[in-house]
Amino acid sequence: MKRISLAFLSLFLCVASVWAMPRPEYPRPQFERADWVNLNGEWTYSFDFGGSGMEREFYKSNGFNDKITVPFCPESKLSGVGYTDFINHFWYQRPITIPQEWNGKNILLNFGAVYYKSEVYVDGVLANRHFGGTSSFAVDITSLVKPGQTHSLVVYVESDLRGAKQAGGKQNLQYASYGCNYTRTTGIWQTVWMEAVHPEGLQSVQVLTDIGQQQLVVRPRFYKEQGGKLQVTLKDNGKVVANQTVSASSLSSVVLPVKKMKTWSPESPFLYDLEYKVLDKNGNIVDEVKGYAGMRKVHIEGNKIYLNNKPYYQRLVLDQGFYPDGIWTAPSDEALKRDIELSMEAGFNGARLHQKVFEERFYYWADKMGYLTWGEASSWGMDCNDTETARNFITEWSEIVQRDRNHPSLLIWTPTNEEFWPDRVQYPRLMHDLYNLTKLIDPTRPFHGASGGTHIATDIWTVHNYEQDPAKLKDKLYNGGKLMEAPKWEIHLMPMNIGYNGLKYTDQYAFPEYRKDMPYLVDEFGGIKWNPAQQTESAQNTSWGYGEPPRSLEEFYTRLEGQVDAVLSLSNDIWGYCYTQLTDVEQEQNGIYYYDRTPKFDMKRIHAIFSKTPESK
Structure with a gap:
C-alpha cells in the first residue's frame, strides 16, 4: 500500500510539474x-x-x-x-x-x-x-x-x-x-x-501536395546517409492511405498516391497524418517522426487568387500577435487557438500575420481550424539600402520559409511591409533576390514582396488606404476605372561609374505600375479608432488610431459596414482585403477586440459585416 502511495505521489508530482511549466x-x-x-x-x-x-x-x-x-x-x-x-x-x-x-x-x-x-x-x-x-x-x-x-x-x-x-x-x-x-x-x-x-536521423522534410495528380511528394534530408531506408506512411484517421519505402538519401523523393483525396480548405480543413521511419541497414528503426499534411493548391490566374482551383475571396484581419503579459509570446497554447477563434467569430476567414513571424503552434491551430494565413517577416526598422542589413535579412528569411513551408493554412509569403525606399539600386536588388530565393525554397506559393509599398518583384499587387469616409474610400481605390497605385518615389536620371576608365553613362530605374495582370488586394484599410472612453480629452491624448473616431457606437457600425461594402463592390477588380485590426495593442485602439481579447462590440453585428462576400453583399 505504501509503495502504491509513493508511486501515485511520484506520478502526481510529475504531472504537476508539466502543468506548472x-x-x-x-x-x-x-x-x-x-x-x-x-x-x-x-x-x-x-x-x-x-x-x-x-x-x-x-x-x-x-x-x-x-x-x-x-x-x-x-x-x-x-x-x-x-x-x-x-x-x-x-x-x-x-x-x-x-x-x-x-x-x-x-x-x-x-x-x-x-x-x-x-x-x-x-x-x-x-x-x-x-x-x-x-x-x-x-x-x-x-x-x-x-x-x-x-x-x-x-x-x-x-x-x-x-x-x-x-x-x-x-x-x-x-x-x-x-x-x-x-x-x-x-x-x-x-x-x-x-x-x-540518431546520427542517421531525419533532418527535415519538404511536403508537396499535388492535387492535380492526386499525390503527395516528400523530399527528405538526413543528418548522415549510411545506406538505410526511409519509410513514409500517410493515414486518414488511423487508416493507412499510402505507404512507400525508399533509400534514406537526400536525393530520394517519396511519391504517395492519394486515392479519393480529401482536400484542405477553410470549409473542410482535413489533415492527413504522416509517419516517417528511418531504418538502418539491418532494418532496425533508428528514428521516428510524426507530422501531418493538408492537401491543397494555391495559385494565381489573371487577377484572382485560387484555392484548390477555385477563385477564393480572402477576408483577412491584421493580426499583430502581441499579448499584454507576454508581448511577442502567447501566454499559452490555448491563447494562440483562442485568437483564431475570435477572428472567425468576427467573420474573417484568415489573417495577415503582421510584422512578426508567428510560432509554429499558431500555424498548427490554423491548419486544424481552417484559417488562412499570410506569412510576413518583421521587416520594419532595417535599412534596406545597406548591404549588411540585406544579408542579415536574406539569411533570416530563408530560415523562415524553410520552417513554415509545409503548413497548408499559409497561402502567401510577404517578406516586407510598406517599403518606400528612394534607392534605385539596392532596394530593387534586395526585392529580386528575395523573390528568386523564395521561389527556389518554396515554388508552391505566390510571393508578395512589399505589402502596400513599392512593388518591384511580386505576384500580388496591394495597397493600403485608411480613408475613413466610405464613399471617398471607394473613389480613391477605383478612380475612373483606374485602381490606386502603391506609393512610389520619383526616380531621376543619375550618372553612374563603371569600369576603371572613368566612363559614365545615365541609367534610369522605373518602378513597375499595376497592369491588371495580377491579383489586386486592399491589404490594409479601416483602422477605425474606438474606445468607450475616447470621448474624453485624456483618452484622445493617450490613444492612437486612424482618422477621427466615430462620435457614437452606431456611427462606428455605419462607417465600418460602409467601408467593407465599398471594397466588396469592387470585387471585379479587387480580390480580397485585410482589415486593421484584430485587437487593440497597447495605445493603438482600433481593434475589433480589446487588448485583453474581450469584445468591444456586438459580435453578431460585427460578424454580419465581415462575413459578407462579393456574392452576398
Whole structure:
C-alpha cells in the first residue's frame, strides 16, 4: 500500500510539474519526436548594460543572481522581470541534464526564436552563433555533453534595434511605445528544448501536395546517409492511405498516391497524418517522426487568387500577435487557438500575420481550424539600402520559409511591409533576390514582396488606404476605372561609374505600375479608432488610431459596414482585403477586440459585416 502511495505521489508530482511549466506542448507539431526535454521554466540571468560580460567571463557562469521565466522575454510581465528600457546585452544560464538513455545519439538543443543575435555556450565552450530574431535554429551539442551528466548552458544575446541592421517589426525605436509601435522583445521568446536524434536521423522534410495528380511528394534530408531506408506512411484517421519505402538519401523523393483525396480548405480543413521511419541497414528503426499534411493548391490566374482551383475571396484581419503579459509570446497554447477563434467569430476567414513571424503552434491551430494565413517577416526598422542589413535579412528569411513551408493554412509569403525606399539600386536588388530565393525554397506559393509599398518583384499587387469616409474610400481605390497605385518615389536620371576608365553613362530605374495582370488586394484599410472612453480629452491624448473616431457606437457600425461594402463592390477588380485590426495593442485602439481579447462590440453585428462576400453583399 505504501509503495502504491509513493508511486501515485511520484506520478502526481510529475504531472504537476508539466502543468506548472510554461508552454509545455511540443513546439514543432509537423515534425515531432517523442524523445525530447522541454527547457522552459526558471533560468538565471544578468543584464550587461556595459557590454562587458565577455571580459567578465559570463559565458563560464554556473548561475547568475536573478531569475527569469523562459520563454518569456525580459520586457514581459510573465518573465518575472518586466524591464522595458532598451536591452543591448543580456545573459541567460541554466543547468541541463542529459538523459542516460541518450547515449549514442546526437543531442540537439533547439531554439524556437531568440532576438536578435545569440551565442550558445556549454560549460564555457562556444557551441553556436545565430543571427536573426524570429527564425528557429538547432545546435548540435553532442561533443560538449555526456549522457547522465549535468552541464551549464549559457546563452548570450545582443540586440541593437536602433542600428537599423536588424529587422525589428513593431518594436518601438523610442523609449516608450507610441503610435503603432509597441514594447520591445529581447532574447529568448519561444520554447527551448533538447531532443535525441540518431546520427542517421531525419533532418527535415519538404511536403508537396499535388492535387492535380492526386499525390503527395516528400523530399527528405538526413543528418548522415549510411545506406538505410526511409519509410513514409500517410493515414486518414488511423487508416493507412499510402505507404512507400525508399533509400534514406537526400536525393530520394517519396511519391504517395492519394486515392479519393480529401482536400484542405477553410470549409473542410482535413489533415492527413504522416509517419516517417528511418531504418538502418539491418532494418532496425533508428528514428521516428510524426507530422501531418493538408492537401491543397494555391495559385494565381489573371487577377484572382485560387484555392484548390477555385477563385477564393480572402477576408483577412491584421493580426499583430502581441499579448499584454507576454508581448511577442502567447501566454499559452490555448491563447494562440483562442485568437483564431475570435477572428472567425468576427467573420474573417484568415489573417495577415503582421510584422512578426508567428510560432509554429499558431500555424498548427490554423491548419486544424481552417484559417488562412499570410506569412510576413518583421521587416520594419532595417535599412534596406545597406548591404549588411540585406544579408542579415536574406539569411533570416530563408530560415523562415524553410520552417513554415509545409503548413497548408499559409497561402502567401510577404517578406516586407510598406517599403518606400528612394534607392534605385539596392532596394530593387534586395526585392529580386528575395523573390528568386523564395521561389527556389518554396515554388508552391505566390510571393508578395512589399505589402502596400513599392512593388518591384511580386505576384500580388496591394495597397493600403485608411480613408475613413466610405464613399471617398471607394473613389480613391477605383478612380475612373483606374485602381490606386502603391506609393512610389520619383526616380531621376543619375550618372553612374563603371569600369576603371572613368566612363559614365545615365541609367534610369522605373518602378513597375499595376497592369491588371495580377491579383489586386486592399491589404490594409479601416483602422477605425474606438474606445468607450475616447470621448474624453485624456483618452484622445493617450490613444492612437486612424482618422477621427466615430462620435457614437452606431456611427462606428455605419462607417465600418460602409467601408467593407465599398471594397466588396469592387470585387471585379479587387480580390480580397485585410482589415486593421484584430485587437487593440497597447495605445493603438482600433481593434475589433480589446487588448485583453474581450469584445468591444456586438459580435453578431460585427460578424454580419465581415462575413459578407462579393456574392452576398
